[in-house]
Amino acid sequence: MPWYLELLRAIGGTIVIFSGVAIVAAMFGVLLERKISAWIHSRLGPTHVGPRGLLQTVADTIKLIQKENIVPQNADYKIFASAVLIVPLAALLDYVVIPFGQTRWGPLIFRDLNIGVLFFAATSSLVVVGILMAGWGSNNKYALLGGLRSAAQMVSYEIPMALALITVAMLAGSLSTVTIVNAQSHLWYIVAQPIAFLIFVIAATAEVNRVPFDLVEAESELVAGYFSEYSGMRFALFQLGEYGEMFAMAAMAVTLFLGGWHGPHLLPPVLWFVIKLYALIFVFMWVRWTYPRFRIDQLLNFSWKVLIPVALANLVVTAFFVMVVHP
Amino acid sequence: MIGEAIAFYMLAAITLLSGVVVVSSPNIVHSAVALVPAFLGVTGIYILLNAEFVAGVQVLIYAGAITVLILFVIMLTEGGTGLRLQQRNEQGTIGAVVAAAVAALLIAGATRTVWTPQPGTLATYTPGAIGQSFLGTNLLAFEGTSVVLLVSLIGAIIIARKED
DSSP: OOHHHHHHHHHHHHHHHHHHIIIIIIIIHHHHHHHHHHHHTTOOOOOSSSGGGTTHHHHHHHHHHHSOOOOOTTSOHHHHHHHHHHHHHHHHHGGGGOOOEEETTEEEOSOOOTTHHHHHHHHHHTHHHHHHHHHHHTTOHHHHHHHHHHHHHHHHHHHHHHHHHHHHHHHHTOSOHHHHHHTTSSSOHHHHOHHHHHHHHHHHHHHTTOTTSOGGGOHHHHTTGGGTTOOHHHHHHHHHHHHHHHHHHHHHHHHHHSOTTOOOTTSOHHHHHHHHHHHHHHHHHHHHTTSOOOOHHHHHHIIIIIIHHHHHHHHHHHHHIIIIIOO | OHHHHHHHHHHHHHHHHHHHHHHHOSSHHHHHHHHHHHHHHHHHHHHHTTOHHHHHHIIIIIIIIIHHHHHHHHHHSTTOSSOOOOOOOTTHHHHHHHHHHHHHHHHHHHHHSOOOOSOOOOOSSHHHHHHHHHHTTTHHHHHHHHHHHHHHHHHHHHHHTTTO
């Protein structure tokens, strides 16, 4: 393919991914979160805008676009403004390697990279840089504390997550996400690797800073953590990044452990993927509105003293089975 | 080819410009943050060279981990932030001379080497080939590096826990 067509394809892909994430993950995700939290709390949630409150987030988004962008007087403007770009960008990049389904012309994926799983781990690790920059650039003690907590937390939970990813890659014999999904046509890896699945989901919850690991933006102690000082569209972009990252983590869990687009032939593959994705999203939200928050020392101890040793042991046992028992 | 050339010069410009910011900015946090585009520019060049695995590791380790480590250390150091630090001292001339000498050496080396014009062959699945070479032909170097890293890890723990 000539280079200008590649470039056009990349620009088109960016637009599709951005609007898809903005509408499906951020806008619909927020609505879903509010409705599910209301259901768990025995409330009604948003009801007034549109039928059954369905247009509530559309109205919220329009409101956010109109709002004034406030920059604190002592903020470091360059860092304050560029942090907003890094967080959603890192979340959007995750979607490049996620296979959404199987069509007649091949898997529905933006680019089936040789190193798909590694690419996912790499791009999701970039979010920390954006969060640290936001925390520092705001020049606010709550924001800085949130940013530092986030760095400690995300660096700690990246390791068990990477170990869980490696275990699956070892079973499939490849880092490519399409190969991993194809390897699960008979047996989903959640059956072969239940421990790795559990570790991945726990680490993913921590990576996207959701309850019970939401110390980064603990409302009762840190206002809103690293994005306390952001308003208007900048705030919306952080929300987009956060929800985009959550949907990407759930999509990756579906790809790696729940057989991706595989399912009985009653429904098209893309639909199977979406069903599994939303089932996992529901679990994330269920956990968020059910559990209390950890303390920071409990959180770090849990990663270093429980998750990492278990993940390492799981890795060694899997390697033994892959290399010795079924070579 | 034209597309590759455009991409290369853009990536090189990004890398070099952020590198200049890293060494010249009076604000140490700005220097640390400017490392991110520099690392990403180098990543892009790795991708141009079909070295996808190295590119992924570059983002994961350098842009995602090393930068965070540097920022973390700066923010936890007392008086490390908010200062306008002088990036140059009286040894600037000597440094410039050494840098020019290294640059001359590199240019001479690059222009005088006889390069093989045809591209090498690429394994269809590069991560597997890289793993084989790490744990096969280059095992000694790989294990040596891991021992060095272990020593620095233990050293850091001993320094940090001196008073116990």
